[in-house]
Amino acid sequence: MLGGRYSVNGKSQKYTEKPIKILLAKPAIDGHDRGIFVLARAFRDAGMEVIYAGLLPTPEEVVETAINEDVDVIALSLLNGAHMTAFKNVMNILNKKGIRDIAVVGGGIIPDIDKPKLEKMGITGNYGPGTKLNIIIEHVKKRAGEVRKMRENEYK
Amino acid sequence: MNINDLVKGILNGDKRSIARAISIVENSDDERRKDIIDKIYDYGNSKIIGITGPPGVGKSTIIGNMAPMLSKKGKVSILAIDPASPFSGGSILGNRIRMQENLSKYDIYMRSTSNRLYEGGLSEYSWDIIKILEASGSDFIIVETVGSGQSDVDIMNVADLTCVILAPGLGDEIQAVKSGMMEIGDVFIMNKMDKEDAYISIKDITESLQISNKPDTPVIGLNSITLDNYDSFIDFILKWNNKNTERRNIRKIRQIINERIFTIYSGYIESIDKNKLLDKNPYGIADDIMKNFDGLKNKYLEK
Numbered sequence: 380m381l382g383g384r385y386s387v388n389g390k391s392q393k394y395t396e397k398p399i400k401i402l403l404a405k406p407a408i409d410g411h412d413r414g415i416f417v418l419a420r421a422f423r424d425a426g427m428e429v430i431y432a433g434l435l436p437t438p439e440e441v442v443e444t445a446i447n448e449d450v451d452v453i454a455l456s457l458l459n460g461a462h463m464t465a466f467k468n469v470m471n472i473l474n475k476k477g478i479r480d481i482a483v484v485g486g487g488i489i490p491d492i493d494k495p496k497l498e499k500m501g502i503t504g505n506y507g508p509g510t511k512l513n514i515i516i517e518h519v520k521k522r523a524g525e526v527r528k529m530r531e532n533e534y535k
Numbered sequence: 536m537n538i539n540d541l542v543k544g545i546l547n548g549d550k551r552s553i554a555r556a557i558s559i560v561e562n563s564d565d566e567r568r569k570d571i572i573d574k575i576y577d578y579g580n581s582k583i584i585g586i587t588g589p590p591g592v593g594k595s596t597i598i599g600n601m602a603p604m605l606s607k608k609g610k611v612s613i614l615a616i617d618p619a620s621p622f623s624g625g626s627i628l629g630n631r632i633r634m635q636e637n638l639s640k641y642d643i644y645m646r647s648t649s650n651r652l653y654e655g656g657l658s659e660y661s662w663d664i665i666k667i668l669e670a671s672g673s674d675f676i677i678v679e680t681v682g683s684g685q686s687d688v689d690i691m692n693v694a695d696l697t698c699v700i701l702a703p704g705l706g707d708e709i710q711a712v713k714s715g716m717m718e719i720g721d722v723f724i725m726n727k728m729d730k731e732d733a734y735i736s737i738k739d740i741t742e743s744l745q746i747s748n749k750p751d752t753p754v755i756g757l758n759s760i761t762l763d764n765y766d767s768f769i770d771f772i773l774k775w776n777n778k779n780t781e782r783r784n785i786r787k788i789r790q791i792i793n794e795r796i797f798t799i800y801s802g803y804i805e806s807i808d809k810n811k812l813l814d815k816n817p818y819g820i821a822d823d824i825m826k827n828f829d830g831l832k833n834k835y836l837e838k
């Protein structure tokens with residue numbers, strides 16, 4: 380009856396900290412989903428609650444899902460070169476709705492020249508193939524921590 | 536922003552407020568949960584439809600198909616529960632993929648949660664989440680359990696109408712007469728009627744129901760590709776009028792009391808001297824702790 384216990388390295392742990400909730404999405408016409416599956420598993424193994432939006436969601440659907448599920452982080456991935464428009468669409472919709480307490484991170488085939496532009500929009504990370512999983516996980520944890528801090532004293 | 540704004544948002548059906556309130560319920564302590572539930576408890580009156588069944592029989596698909604049909608009759612909300620990993624505590628919430636298209640189109644609120652290793656097919660705070668969805672003005676709340684084994688029957692304590700989803704080929708008539716999940720259905724759904732042996736499976740279930748204590752329980756065959764026979768399922772749901780509030784609330788009271796007692800004792804139990812643990816019979820230690828109940832209780836209430 381008393382909440383679950385899970386084991387990390389053989390040690391029993393209880394849910395004391397709330398798990399990070401993350402939405403993985405490919406918000407354009409891009410079917411390369413092996414990478415995002417690898418990430419989904421990696422995030423799960425890092426103790427996060429992972430939602431994968433499936434193939435071909437529109438930016439509107441991505442934001443709607445993020446709101447409905449109250450995620451901490453949206454992780455966007457594209458390998459088709461459409462990141463400058465598709466990622467931007469997601470950001471625009473978030474801004475239009477006045478949502479600032481969801482972190483957005485990116486990844487995929489992103490040329491170095493685009494990275495500063497994405498950062499400026501508020502999309503951080505932007506890791507490419509070959510990046511070590513723990514680097515990505517650390518980054519997501521850091522961004523989620525920032526968001527959590529914003530939300531901490533929201534409702535008293 | 537304060538809690539009253541949040542409550543107002545929930546009552547107005549604002550999705551962001553609902554979503555945030557559910558997060559708070561899932562992640563905070565007893566006191567915060569009580570705060571929210573106190574303010575919304577009296578609102579709303581929904582029909583709670585439980586969908587349970589083994590993994591892969593089509594629970595999410597069926598919900599994705601039935602939710603739009605029900606939404607013609609009233610506001611629909613969905614709560615779907617997926618299992619957590621016993622190794623990391625994380626989870627992959629995949630129910631949404633099979634419904635997304637219809638959710639946006641029909642403006643249905645849907646929330647996926649992890650069971651956080653709570654046993655029985657639901658999550659620890661499902662009751663609270665359902666309460667929030669109820670207060671948001673839902674006429675129907677569809678609750679999807681974790682893909683269940685034979686003994687995951689918690690949904691019968693929570694749902695007004697428990698639907699057990701099955702598919703052909705899950706076993707013979709012996710499986711159909713077993714106890715556990717096969718007893719809790721108010722209706723049995725045979726999905727994938729296009730598959731071989733579907734009619735024989737329906738026959739097995741029907742026969743075993745006829746010799747049980749609920750011989751009138753209907754068995755409905757569905758085809759989720761062609762949407763065949765969904766209308767009779769929807770009709771059945773609309774006609775169903777039983778309320779299960781009593782059992783639902785008893786379950787919740789039990790949980791709350793358990794949690795509070797656990798809070799009182801857990802720190803104390805962990806602080807027991809290691810040497811004592813090795814020497815003494817656990818029954819004896821438990822007796823000692825129970826004798827000290829008042830002292831511990833007062834310490835908790837002072838906090």
